[in-house]
């Protein structure tokens with residue numbers, strides 16, 4: 001039996017993290033980390049390889065239990081919830097994997113229908129058609145329903161993976177390195193698409209990225225994850241002017 005929890009629709013803070021600590025043995029990855037994702041905002045997490053960006057995202061979706069600290073997603077404390085209790089949070093929080101995680105043996109349409117089935121959402125064929133068409137149109141790939149993932153370019157796969165996330169109309173989207181592996185022009189197109197989606201779906205997003213050009217396009221605010229905590233945060237233009245050598249190194 002799925003445990004439905006009450007989500008607060010009037011929130012201004014979509015995600016609130018306070019005093020998060022995560023260690024693996026002696027490796028203290030996140031140290032008293034605080035983070036807020038405000039409603040409607042694209043927040044980019046920028047940090048070196050191994051700085052704990054993936055660990056942070058895994059804590060948010062409940063895959064890693066922190067040593068201490070609070071993580072509120074849509075007003076719900078996720079650190080105490082069991083996996084079945086995370087059900088509603090996961091339905092409202094789309095995750096775009098770096099690998100896209102499309103099912104190779106399924107058509108584009110079947111891939112898009114999958115989240116509806118997994119969440120037990122019953123809809124008529126006409127309603128599903130409409131949702132699929134809407135999502136594919138909004139990622140700029142209408143009429144690709146019958147294609148197989150193997151027939152899609154890297155940029156198209158990313159768009160389809162995003163469409164699959166959009167099918168559930170999430171409040172939050174977590175993007176894991178959305179432009180990694182794409183050529184610069186396609187990467188730029190995906191960054192602009194992310195902006196379109198933010199506006200059309202009124203989403204709030206955390207975006208893990210190393211792509212400073214993409215970040216300049218999508219980020220309303222940048223969270224610098226250095227030494228396991230929020231070392232600095234601000235807009236691209238604010239941080240670009242920073243005199244701090246650790247911050248500067250990302251913008252050079």
Ligand SMILES: Nc1ncnc2c1ncn2[C@@H]1O[C@H](COP(=O)(O)OP(=O)(O)OP(=O)(O)O)[C@@H](O)[C@H]1O
Nearest residue numbers: 024025027029047048049050051052053054055056
């Ligand atoms: N399950 C785990 N067990 C032990 N150590 C882990 C585990 N997951 C992550 N780590 C360690 O936590 C640290 C942060 O890893 P993480 O994958 O979050 O880095 P990242 O910032 O996402 O790096 P990248 O940009 O290269 O993907 C690393 O030192 C990693 O070895």
